[in-house]
Amino acid sequence: MSDVGNRLDHFPTPAAMRKVIDNPADDLKVFITSRESRCDECKQDLGRHAWIRLEGAGRAVCLACADLAHLVFLPSGDAALTRRARKHARLSAVVLKWSQARKRYERQGLLVEEDALDRAEQECAADAATREARRASAAQRRAELDQEYVVRFAARVRELYPSCPKGRETKIAEHACRKYSGRVGRSGAAKALDENAIRLAVVAHIRHRETPYDDLLVGGRERGEARTEVSDRVATVLREWTR
Numbered sequence: 593m594s595d596v597g598n599r600l601d602h603f604p605t606p607a608a609m610r611k612v613i614d615n616p617a618d619d620l621k622v623f624i625t626s627r628e629s630r631c632d633e634c635k636q637d638l639g640r641h642a643w644i645r646l647e648g649a650g651r652a653v654c655l656a657c658a659d660l661a662h663l664v665f666l667p668s669g670d671a672a673l674t675r676r677a678r679k680h681a682r683l684s685a686v687v688l689k690w691s692q693a694r695k696r697y698e699r700q701g702l703l704v705e706e707d708a709l710d711r712a713e714q715e716c717a718a719d720a721a722t723r724e725a726r727r728a729s730a731a732q733r734r735a736e737l738d739q740e741y742v743v744r745f746a747a748r749v750r751e752l753y754p755s756c757p758k759g760r761e762t763k764i765a766e767h768a769c770r771k772y773s774g775r776v777g778r779s780g781a782a783k784a785l786d787e788n789a790i791r792l793a794v795v796a797h798i799r800h801r802e803t804p805y806d807d808l809l810v811g812g813r814e815r816g817e818a819r820t821e822v823s824d825r826v827a828t829v830l831r832e833w834t835r
């Protein structure tokens with residue numbers, strides 16, 4: 593049994609559990625586990641403190657499999673920034689961690705699209721007292737990236753998809769390289785800049801940026817269903833970028 597499966601035993605009724613797992617009207621939720629866990633989709637061992645999403649029938653999947661790997665983490669603590677980031681984001685997820693002491697899930701922060709966070713940070717920048725802290729947090733996000741790897745990954749994207757819009761290769765590479773668990777960019781194949789690994793990163797990007805996929809997810813659509821719905825559009829864009 594997975595870690596979060598055990599954690600859910602703390603909920604009194606199946607209805608309460610369902611509410612926590614997936615209320616379509618509510619935010620998407622990502623859980624930080626506190627024991628060894630494994631992705632039910634890619635079967636990768638995620639170690640302790642893995643970030644996972646729960647799907648139907650108690651399946652736990654890593655962020656890459658859940659199509660949330662492109663989001664960046666904004667820790668709780670800055671209410672104005674969080675509110676603004678959420679407002680600008682098409683897709684965001686609340687990050688929760690079980691507190692053994694308080695016997696409840698506690699909010700750790702928000703996973704949000706980087707563009708939305710950038711915009712929110714700019715809007716909040718007028719507040720001088722917190723400006724320095726925000727600069728530090730942005731610097732921290734960049735420091736998480738292996739810059740040399742990002743450059744090589746981006747160059748390979750450009751080579752394989754020469755008609756990809758300007759600047760997207762860097763976006764794709766940065767997202768693929770983030771050091772959250774289960775990110776496609778950190779797999780061995782991606783490290784070797786394997787053509788298929790690059791294609792997966794590009795497809796994920798297209799799905800999020802060039803199709804209504806995220807809106808479908810937010811609307812509570814099953815991931816598989818949403819993927820099927822946008823697959824023609826993804827294939828078309830991929831073809832255009834390959835030319």
Ligand SMILES: [Zn+2]
Pocket residue numbers: 631632633634635636653654655656657658774
């Ligand atoms: Zn997975």
